[in-house]
Amino acid sequence: GAVVSQHPSWVICKSGTSVKIECRSLDFQATTMFWYRQFPKQSLMLMATSNEGSKATYEQGVEKDKFLINHASLTLSTLTVTSAHPEDSSFYICSASPRVGDYYGYTFGSGTRLTVV
Amino acid sequence: GNSVTQMEGPVTLSEEAFLTINCTYTATGYPSLFWYVQYPGEGLQLLLKATKADDKGSNKGFEATYRKETTSFHLEKGSVQVSDSAVYFCALRAGGGADGLTFGKGTHLIIQP
Numbered sequence: 069g070a071v072v073s074q075h076p077s078w079v080i081c082k083s084g085t086s087v088k089i090e091c092r093s094l095d096f097q098a099t100t101m102f103w104y105r106q107f108p109k110q111s112l113m114l115m116a117t118s119n120e121g122s123k124a125t126y127e128q129g130v131e132k133d134k135f136l137i138n139h140a141s142l143t144l145s146t147l148t149v150t151s152a153h154p155e156d157s158s159f160y161i162c163s164a165s166p167r168v169g170d171y172y173g174y175t176f177g178s179g180t181r182l183t184v185v
Numbered sequence: 186g187n188s189v190t191q192m193e194g195p196v197t198l199s200e201e202a203f204l205t206i207n208c209t210y211t212a213t214g215y216p217s218l219f220w221y222v223q224y225p226g227e228g229l230q231l232l233l234k235a236t237k238a239d240d241k242g243s244n245k246g247f248e249a250t251y252r253k254e255t256t257s258f259h260l261e262k263g264s265v266q267v268s269d270s271a272v273y274f275c276a277l278r279a280g281g282g283a284d285g286l287t288f289g290k291g292t293h294l295i296i297q298p
Contacts (some may be wrong), residue, residue, distance in 0.1 A: 072228065074228075097252055102285045102286075104285075104288075109290065109291075110290055111189070111274075111287075111288040111289060111290045111291070112229075112285070112286075112288040113288075114285035114286065117284075123256065127285075129244070143190070161228070161229070163229075163285075163286075174286065175228075176221075176228040176229035177228050177229040178226070178227060179228065
């Protein structure tokens with residue numbers, strides 16, 4: 069079945085530095101990828117939708133300059149948290165879809181735990 | 186806006202007990218509804234889904250019926266097992282196209298032998 073690999077699974081970084089999280093579709097081409105953020109005991113909140121070869125669409129309240137999303141190929145999307153601060157500490161999860169509108173294809177990565185110290 | 190409300194956990198049951206996890210939603214139009222499950226250390230997995238009113242999704246002994254009149258999609262299982270211990274998320278997708286999902290907060294289910 070469709071597999072999405074997310075890396076790293078956890079990362080600790082110093083305040084002010086940038087961190088890159090990778091999301092790869094291993095056995096299918098992902099025209100659409102989604103990035104979610106989850107706070108402890110909270111829902112997964114959709115941050116942005118990225119389509120291969122075009123700019124990401126960010127949800128209201130998400131700073132596009134802080135959370136840079138690049139979907140340069142059909143198998144890789146990256147989320148870069150720039151100038152990270154402790155309030156950016158969270159669990160980030162990506163999801164990939166093999167084609168537009170195919171909700172069967174919403175395959176999720178295992179998530180990345182980001183801790184900013 | 187769209188929202189999903191599900192019962193708070195943790196929910197602790199004995200093996201072979203009957204399970205219900207409540208989920209209600211608010212959405213414009215006719216959303217598709219989902220239950221996802223997350224086992225420890227793993228990513229979210231689709232458990233079941235329903236795309237229109239009165240549809241029943243089912244998988245691995247779990248069932249949920251799309252109730253438009255009560256805007257609900259409650260998850261049920263007749264006899265739970267220890268291996269069902271996980272976090273369960275109710276979610277909706279509003280409209281067509283490549284839309285992201287709106288999730289509930291998740292319900293942690295613990296099944297004791």
